[in-house]
Amino acid sequence: MAVCVNVFHKCLRLPSTLLKLRPVVHKLNATQITRTFCSTNALAARKYTEQHEWIDVQGKIGTVGVTDYAQGALGDVVFAQLPEPDSELNQMDDCGALESVKAASELYSPVSGTVVEKNKDVEETPALINQSPYEQGWLFKIQLSKPEELDALLDEAGYENHLKNTGH
Amino acid sequence: MKISVISQNFHRSVNVWSVGFLKYQTAYHIQQYLANLQSQRLNKEKTLDGTIIIVEHSPVYTTGIRTQGYSESEERRLKTLGAEFYRTNRGGLITFHGPGQLVVYPILDLKSFNKSMKCYICKLEKTVIEVCKSFGVEAERSLDTGVWVKDNKICAIGVHGSRYITTHGIALNINNDLSWFSHIVPCGIPDKGVTTLSQELRKPLTITDVIYPFLQSFSHEFECDMKMLSHEVRKDVVNHLKKENLTSDITEAQLLRNNDLKLK
Numbered sequence: 001m002a003v004c005v006n007v008f009h010k011c012l013r014l015p016s017t018l019l020k021l022r023p024v025v026h027k028l029n030a031t032q033i034t035r036t037f038c039s040t041n042a043l044a045a046r047k048y049t050e051q052h053e054w055i056d057v058q059g060k061i062g063t064v065g066v067t068d069y070a071q072g073a074l075g076d077v078v079f080a081q082l083p084e085p086d087s088e089l090n091q092m093d094d095c096g097a098l099e100s101v102k103a104a105s106e107l108y109s110p111v112s113g114t115v116v117e118k119n120k121d122v123e124e125t126p127a128l129i130n131q132s133p134y135e136q137g138w139l140f141k142i143q144l145s146k147p148e149e150l151d152a153l154l155d156e157a158g159y160e161n162h163l164k165n166t167g168h
Numbered sequence: 169m170k171i172s173v174i175s176q177n178f179h180r181s182v183n184v185w186s187v188g189f190l191k192y193q194t195a196y197h198i199q200q201y202l203a204n205l206q207s208q209r210l211n212k213e214k215t216l217d218g219t220i221i222i223v224e225h226s227p228v229y230t231t232g233i234r235t236q237g238y239s240e241s242e243e244r245r246l247k248t249l250g251a252e253f254y255r256t257n258r259g260g261l262i263t264f265h266g267p268g269q270l271v272v273y274p275i276l277d278l279k280s281f282n283k284s285m286k287c288y289i290c291k292l293e294k295t296v297i298e299v300c301k302s303f304g305v306e307a308e309r310s311l312d313t314g315v316w317v318k319d320n321k322i323c324a325i326g327v328h329g330s331r332y333i334t335t336h337g338i339a340l341n342i343n344n345d346l347s348w349f350s351h352i353v354p355c356g357i358p359d360k361g362v363t364t365l366s367q368e369l370r371k372p373l374t375i376t377d378v379i380y381p382f383l384q385s386f387s388h389e390f391e392c393d394m395k396m397l398s399h400e401v402r403k404d405v406v407n408h409l410k411k412e413n414l415t416s417d418i419t420e421a422q423l424l425r426n427n428d429l430k431l432k
Contacts (some may be wrong), residue, residue: 073284078234101289101313102258103286103329105329
């Protein structure tokens with residue numbers, strides 16, 4: 001992928017957490033300066049539920065997973081029961097479960113919509129959820145039917161506060 | 169003699185309901201009713217921080233959410249032995265419940281306790297280990313969830329969590345017939361065995377001998393007081409079961425009688 005040098009230097013000043021996220025790549029030409037390379041937009045797009053799911057929306061498709069706090073609280077995940085593609089979900093419907101230490105913990109859909117993909121790698125290797133909860137451990141992708149529902153979810157700061165205020 | 173309230177002035181309190189001998193499905197409906205009640209936060213007076221259901225089942229095999237490994241022919245085979253078979257939403261693989269086994273379903277609101285499921289399971293294991301210790305049996309945890317006496321499992325654990333409300337629970341072998349386990353690979357662990365408290369002690373114990381020590385240990389480990397579930401809530405549960413055609417007059421009387429857990 002091509003990177004504008006101006007943008008690269010901007011990235012060096014960003015907090016290190018942002019640098020770990022996937023880049024938004026834009027086509028460059030010689031005369032244009034693009035939007036910021038690093039993932040400010042991806043981070044800004046990620047929302048959270050109080051039940052510790054995250055959703056990262058690109059266009060109309062949201063990628064859903066569970067947070068680092070959740071994977072720690074669960075323990076080693078041994079089985080992921082994920083929603084099937086084409087299932088219709090409403091916001092906060094229980095849509096699957098993660099099993100760890102003989103405990104099955106329900107998963108909730110952060111938004112309404114239609115499931116377009118489930119992560120088969122996670123079904124094969126549930127430990128990905130523990131190892132990489134925001135990247136390879138994503139659980140399913142959903143086409144949003146009501147994007148306005150995202151407004152009701154927590155942003156990064158809101159989620160951190162939620163963890164602090166509720167004694168997690 | 170009625171059990172007295174276990175009160176050590178902890179800031180948490182749970183109800184206790186010893187329902188006696190019940191079919192798996194009936195007990196499951198009771199769990200669901202109480203879990204729904206627990207999740208309605210307005211009902212804290214009735215529900216406290218949870219309810220512990222104590223039950224003994226007629227013979228039944230159950231699986232958890234990893235149920236695909238148990239085919240319909242496997243299900244039929246086990247039913248021909250004279251047991252029921254249910255696929256449930258708990259964690260853990262196949263196990264057996266039957267007479268002489270103490271089954272406990274804590275319907276807890278983990279928001280009142282430690283919210284981590286890992287921590288909840290660990291506390292359940294510690295509770296059972298303390299109970300075994302009180303009878304002189306050295307039990308321990310291992311990498312496989314449950315409570316073990318060397319290579320033999322004495323207590324199986326499998327739970328479900330939904331919005332921090334727990335269902336299902338533990339099954340501690342007291343004096344149950346272990347031959348039922350020979351027809352399955354218990355909890356999916358092929359090279360280990362099963363045992364009971366009576367077998368380890370080489371003397372007969374019954375469920376009644378173990379209930380109160382269990383509740384004391386639970387109270388200590390989870391730092392909660394205990395009281396008997398109110399007649400009002402039990403009546404509501406019975407009415408709910410009646411609507412679902414899950415109860416007979418005998419069961420109704422059993423569920424509504426005053427708890428007569430014997431003190432040791």
